[in-house]
Amino acid sequence: MTQITLNIPDDELSFFMQLIEKFNYETVINEFSVTEEMKSLLDDRRATSKSEDFLPWNEAKKQLRFKSEK
Template sequence: MTQITLNIPDNELGFFLKLIEKFNYEPLINDFSVNQEMKELLDERRNSSVEEDYVAWEEVKKQIRFKSNNEL
């Protein structure tokens, strides 16, 4: 099986979905649930966060490093 990930601009999503209806595809459904403990932890972190400590997403992306198969 081949898996392809695409980044579709929001304003083009409708067009893209109409286009792929013509093909046989299987939608990926992310069934993600958060339990009460996780919600409480996230709320605690949100309430104790300080805006001065925030890092812009563009800066975070530059710091992400992926391991190669040799490093696993």
């Protein structure tokens, strides 16, 4: 199976959906909202962070540990 992700402007969405009605498709809606409190916390963290404390993603992901399911 091939999966394709498209970014469609809001004003073109209706047209696009009509166009693909005849195909087998799955609509996925990612709704993620950030509160003002979360934004403030992130802004504070960015303001007080030091670049020497950063880890490259390749190194950071090696340190992740997941709880095993029982």
